[in-house]
Amino acid sequence: MTQAKVIVGLGSCGVAAGAKKVYDKIAALQVAEKLDFELKKTSCIGMCYREPLVEIIDESGSYLYGDIDENKAVELINQHISQHNPIKDYVVHTDLFETVDNSYTDDQVKIALRNCGYIDPESIDEYEERNGYRAIKKIAGSAMSRLDVIQSMLESGLRGRGGGGFPTGLKWKFANNNKADEKYIICNADEGDPGAFMDRSVLEGDPHSVVEGMIIGAYAIEATGGVIYCRAEYPLAIKRLEIAIKQARERGYLGKNILGIQGFNFDMYIKEGAGAFVCGEETALIASVEGQRGMPRKRPPFPAASGLWKKPTNINNVETYANIPWIIINGAKEYAKYGTEKSKGTKVFALAGKIKRSGLVEVPMGMSIRDVIFKLGGGIQNDKRFKAVQMGGPSGGCIPEHLADIPIDYDSVNSTGAIMGSGGMVVMDETTCMIDVAKFFLDFTQKESCGKCTFCRVGTKRMLEILTRITEGEGQEGDIEMLEDLSYQIKESSLCGLGQTAPNPVLTTLKYFRDEYEAHIIDKKCPAKVCKPLLTYTVDPEKCTGCTVCAKNCPSNCIDGARKEVHFINQEACIQCGACYSKCKFDAILVN
Amino acid sequence: MRIARIRKETTVTEQVPIDLSLMDPLIEKYKGKKGNMIPLLQGTQELYGYIPREAFHKLADGTGLKLSDMYGVATFYAQFRLNPVGKHIIKICHGTACHVQNANELSEALEEALKIKDGETTEDGLFTLESVACLGCCSLAPVMMIGDNTSGKLTGPQAVKIVKNIRIAENN
Numbered sequence: 061m062t063q064a065k066v067i068v069g070l071g072s073c074g075v076a077a078g079a080k081k082v083y084d085k086i087a088a089l090q091v092a093e094k095l096d097f098e099l100k101k102t103s104c105i106g107m108c109y110r111e112p113l114v115e116i117i118d119e120s121g122s123y124l125y126g127d128i129d130e131n132k133a134v135e136l137i138n139q140h141i142s143q144h145n146p147i148k149d150y151v152v153h154t155d156l157f158e159t160v161d162n163s164y165t166d167d168q169v170k171i172a173l174r175n176c177g178y179i180d181p182e183s184i185d186e187y188e189e190r191n192g193y194r195a196i197k198k199i200a201g202s203a204m205s206r207l208d209v210i211q212s213m214l215e216s217g218l219r220g221r222g223g224g225g226f227p228t229g230l231k232w233k234f235a236n237n238n239k240a241d242e243k244y245i246i247c248n249a250d251e252g253d254p255g256a257f258m259d260r261s262v263l264e265g266d267p268h269s270v271v272e273g274m275i276i277g278a279y280a281i282e283a284t285g286g287v288i289y290c291r292a293e294y295p296l297a298i299k300r301l302e303i304a305i306k307q308a309r310e311r312g313y314l315g316k317n318i319l320g321i322q323g324f325n326f327d328m329y330i331k332e333g334a335g336a337f338v339c340g341e342e343t344a345l346i347a348s349v350e351g352q353r354g355m356p357r358k359r360p361p362f363p364a365a366s367g368l369w370k371k372p373t374n375i376n377n378v379e380t381y382a383n384i385p386w387i388i389i390n391g392a393k394e395y396a397k398y399g400t401e402k403s404k405g406t407k408v409f410a411l412a413g414k415i416k417r418s419g420l421v422e423v424p425m426g427m428s429i430r431d432v433i434f435k436l437g438g439g440i441q442n443d444k445r446f447k448a449v450q451m452g453g454p455s456g457g458c459i460p461e462h463l464a465d466i467p468i469d470y471d472s473v474n475s476t477g478a479i480m481g482s483g484g485m486v487v488m489d490e491t492t493c494m495i496d497v498a499k500f501f502l503d504f505t506q507k508e509s510c511g512k513c514t515f516c517r518v519g520t521k522r523m524l525e526i527l528t529r530i531t532e533g534e535g536q537e538g539d540i541e542m543l544e545d546l547s548y549q550i551k552e553s554s555l556c557g558l559g560q561t562a563p564n565p566v567l568t569t570l571k572y573f574r575d576e577y578e579a580h581i582i583d584k585k586c587p588a589k590v591c592k593p594l595l596t597y598t599v600d601p602e603k604c605t606g607c608t609v610c611a612k613n614c615p616s617n618c619i620d621g622a623r624k625e626v627h628f629i630n631q632e633a634c635i636q637c638g639a640c641y642s643k644c645k646f647d648a649i650l651v652n
Numbered sequence: 653m654r655i656a657r658i659r660k661e662t663t664v665t666e667q668v669p670i671d672l673s674l675m676d677p678l679i680e681k682y683k684g685k686k687g688n689m690i691p692l693l694q695g696t697q698e699l700y701g702y703i704p705r706e707a708f709h710k711l712a713d714g715t716g717l718k719l720s721d722m723y724g725v726a727t728f729y730a731q732f733r734l735n736p737v738g739k740h741i742i743k744i745c746h747g748t749a750c751h752v753q754n755a756n757e758l759s760e761a762l763e764e765a766l767k768i769k770d771g772e773t774t775e776d777g778l779f780t781l782e783s784v785a786c787l788g789c790c791s792l793a794p795v796m797m798i799g800d801n802t803s804g805k806l807t808g809p810q811a812v813k814i815v816k817n818i819r820i821a822e823n824n
Contacts, residue, residue, distance in 0.1 A: 072788060072789055072802070073792055076792055076802035076803065076804050108791030108792070109791055111791075111792075251788070253786070254746070254747030254749075254751075255747050255748030255790055256786070256788075256790070257786075257788040257789070292694070292731055293786075293787060293788070294788065295800070331690075332690075332694060334690055334694065335730035335731040336728060336729050337785065348690070349687060350686070350687050351688060351725070352725065353724055353725055353728040354728065354729070369686070410791075411791075412749035412790035412791055412793060413749050413753070418791035419791055453748065484790075486749050486752060486790075497748075497752070500748070510728075
């Protein structure tokens with residue numbers, strides 16, 4: 061009989077949901093009861109909405125259990141391990157029988173995430189068992205030339221997964237064409253887009269695939285040094301990358317004459333970012349690695365000609381690198397089988413917001429947005445009405461429900477005014493106010509603007525002021541036109557991607573939800589009931605029991621009424637704080 | 653605009669002497685290396701929780717970096733602090749997912765309970781409240797992080813309770 065395996069998902073979200081406690085409990089139980097099974101750790105399995113997750117693999121197959129707390133963990137070990145009796149009610153995924161959550165994984169194709177949730181990210185052996193470092197060995201063994209590698213990237217159709225969508229092969233070709241004694245390859249792991257966590261999951265779950273992707277890139281462009289620019293807010297990712305780089309060095313994947321390729325000397329280190337969204341921009345990132353303020357500069361020269369320390373430099377994103385070993389092993393044609401004509405392969409999305417199943421999914425390009433949200437994501441929380449999905453973060457836009465059937469590829473998403481971005485998908489329902497969302501993003505870009513270009517620095521501030529005014533009920537005629545005018549000017553007159561895309565959240569919400577802007581400005585109403593100054597609170601006399609809770613909690617003492625009698629809100633003194641609404645136990649406060 | 657990060661000099665009520673010799677190994681490690689400014693500032697902040705004024709001078713003397721350059725970098729990046737912080741830093745995530753799941757409620761509840769505003773420190777020096785852009789745990793929105801401890805799917809009262817428990821533990 062083979063030994064059973066118990067695997068606990070210890071990614072950042074898993075740990076936040078209590079997975080570490082579950083792991084410790086199982087470990088203690090194993091020792092106390094001298095149980096015979098192998099206890100292992102892995103990282104993000106992708107089903108974040110079911111965290112903490114525990115997988116048990118025995119001779120009958122694999123069972124993924126969800127929502128496991130310490131008590132359930134004990135139950136699992138007792139039933140499944142000791143008595144060989146799987147607890148079907150807790151299973152969220154298995155190939156052995158149908159579960160409600162099977163549809164979450166059915167339509168996914170895992171390439172970038174091929175190892176996430178399967179391996180212990182701190183073990184190079186487990187990575188090697190799953191074809192790890194076979195791509196670089198294949199290159200060394202078959203004498204694949206640098207141009208062959210680049211050609212195969214071009215044929216695969218892989219485009220930059222950080223959001224830009226620039227063909228990776230072409231980028232490598234430019235860097236290869238520029239000859240210099242030193243060249244650099246950089247991994248952009250400064251995932252600053254609020255609402256996206258794909259890169260974190262890949263770095264925490266499969267750091268070696270990124271390291272190997274960078275080694276292949278270094279070979280292709282003849283890089284001498286590598287830098288992973290990672291957010292300091294991702295301590296676990298940094299720790300695991302450090303382990304991976306050390307292990308790769310020990311096995312000779314980094315160092316001098318790598319795998320016997322004469323003259324291929326390459327090593328890398330991690331550079332911790334210090335928190336600036338603009339450092340996602342290539343030239344700003346380079347300035348930051350050099351220890352300067354992360355401010356973008358004019359291009360050309362492009363980094364491929366003059367980048368880090370004025371040497372030719374190639375920058376790709378985490379997910380792009382994670383795809384590369386797979387493409388080398390399986391061939392460009394195999395990769396290009398997935399996707400649409402101009403967008404090949406797969407894309408990882410972080411599903412979040414008002415969605416039933418939030419988590420990490422990898423789907424072939426060309427799947428419709430609706431399928432991702434409803435088939436994989438299970439639809440909207442509490443079965444509310446699906447209103448829009450935000451793609452591309454502060455540089456992207458809100459795609460309304462009526463456009464949800466468009467296929468996910470770079471060009472179709474761009475045509476809506478949003479962008480593919482790095483892969484954040486934040487789902488919004490009827491209780492989300494679109495002006496509030498636009499204001500949220502403008503507040504973000506306004507704070508993150510480096511200040512170099514006047515239009516971005518001052519323009520975003522003025523736009524934010526107008527949006528704030530609108531949400532506070534002080535909107536004026538002409539505000540919409542002013543917003544549009546400022547948007548186009550900022551887009552035209554900014555040097556880098558931050559400014560050029562900063563107005564997108566406003567432009568897309570203006571395009572698809574203009575009526576909501578008008579309701580705020582003209583009728584002084586917020587249809588989603590979010591903007592508090594625009595709301596009126598009244599007491600429903602049918603439901604009010606006269607319990608006096610609202611009156612006691614009212615900070616402006618504007619609620620009158622005797623005990624056990626219907627209460628009354630004095631509208632003139634009401635400051636629209638919403639305290640009565642959140643305190644009432646009988647749903648007797650009406651909001652309009 | 654990042655210029656907003658430049659804080660006015662605050663009046664320090666209680667001047668705790670700072671042991672600058674702690675920085676010696678750090679300066680030794682990075683002295684003369686190119687691109688060393690950010691790691692030096694990060695290392696200094698790791699030691700003291702913020703970058704004291706004296707530390708800038710010590711870095712300038714020890715490495716030859718210019719004070720103006722260092723000040724420029726320290727005020728550019730969100731990570732660097734120029735004022736002392738509380739023992740526990742409460743980070744409230746205001747990423748997109750947390751925003752639509754009402755992260756404002758957490759901030760408001762904590763501001764009320766601790767009687768401080770965003771970016772401020774409580775009088776007893778125990779807590780600093782900080783809004784951050786995204787902690788990357790979007791599926792658990794809204795999220796709060798204290799030290800290495802992340803808690804998700806919170807309501808205002810739950811967040812306040814966690815903080816109160818820390819205060820009780822500290823006072824015992």
